[in-house]
């Protein structure tokens with residue numbers, strides 16, 4: 028992000044926050060004039076990165092990655108996936124238009140191949156001046172995206188066009204330029220991830236091989252598509268995405284309590300966790316000694332997914348996973364019906380380098396009416412594909428959901444089956460009958 032010297036430079040701090048809310052990493056470059064309006068320290072504090080204010084700043088080689096050229100403006104130009112200049116003064120627009128490269132920002136502009144956006148801010152007469160408009164035209168022709176200023180009272184006391192666009196609008200333009208989907212904005216997504224552990228004694232537990240990678244990838248993907256994410260995670264060595272709220276749990280019971288206490292506010296619930304199905308009836312308060320064969324008595328845990336479906340409120344989408352080692356489609360379909368989720372992501376967990384514990388996964392996204400094959404790919408890519416499918420489910424709710432509290436399981440399942448067989452246009456009517 029480039030900041031040039033205008034009174035709107037203070038709004039650039041808000042733009043940093045707006046971009047960060049979209050899980051974008053922001054580096055800030057300031058022109059000398061910009062530093063008269065706002066301190067580099069403000070941006071350094073917000074971004075956690077050094078703010079570049081001159082071509083001649085000392086190059087901090089410790090921060091250079093192998094791909095970066097040792098020359099800082101080239102390094103930044105190669106690193107950035109987009110360059111947004113806000114505010115962009117008449118002066119910086121003129122320099123960009125004519126290839127003048129006399130400071131860091133103008134040099135970087137020439138060196139980058141990334142999409143460039145400018146958010147002009149200036150006095151109305153300067154904005155309307157033919158020189159400025161001609162420069163903007165040159166820039167537009169070269170593919171620079173101009174986030175037009177708004178009209179209003181300007182800092183100079185005049186009224187007219189020249190006020191920098193609002194930070195949220197500029198952030199939206201940046202996301203658009205990056206080709207990021209922003210289709211989960213406004214959603215609150217609750218995601219469960221990882222395996223749970225059921226204690227046998229103070230040091231031992233019954234667990235499973237789930238790493239949390241799929242759930243964390245979903246959290247990251249949902250967040251970068253604009254959602255607020257609540258990640259409820261079993262023990263996992265992974266670092267959660269920077270901006271999501273993380274609730275750490277150990278047992279199935281703790282996961283259940285966490286999910287139930289946060290489901291009300293959620294609009295989309297994705298249950299990627301591998302929840303223990305059984306817990307030991309007796310937990311020893313001391314380390315069990317080896318005394319020969321022992322028999323463990325296990326009690327079933329609550330099925331959190333089924334409970335979430337029972338307690339759902341209208342408008343909530345609920346997606347479960349099915350971990351199968353054989354008959355995956357048959358079992359997946361049975362789980363879709365028995366649990367009553369809107370969709371089940373069926374994946375194989377035989378553990379041969381794909382799926383559980385692995386970095387890649389393949390799955391079938393199953394709903395009552397569709398079955399979509401998602402071939403093997405990195406879990407982060409699969410997360411986006413799963414979210415693509417979930418987004419398409421955001422259609423008017425069927426009445427099956429609203430019936431949940433009033434009908435028994437058999438009636439509900441019959442209704443679900445009936446719905447699956449009926450063409451879309453008649454579904455609602457059938458359920459009512």
Ligand code: CTP
Nearest residue numbers: 298300302303328329330331332347348349350
């Ligand atoms: N699940 C849950 N609570 C449980 C067990 C499972 O919420 N106690 C959820 C999982 O998070 C997943 C879905 O139910 O979204 C299916 O989990 P899976 O382990 O595949 O199936 P189970 O329901 O446990 O059935 P089974 O182990 O018999 O295949």
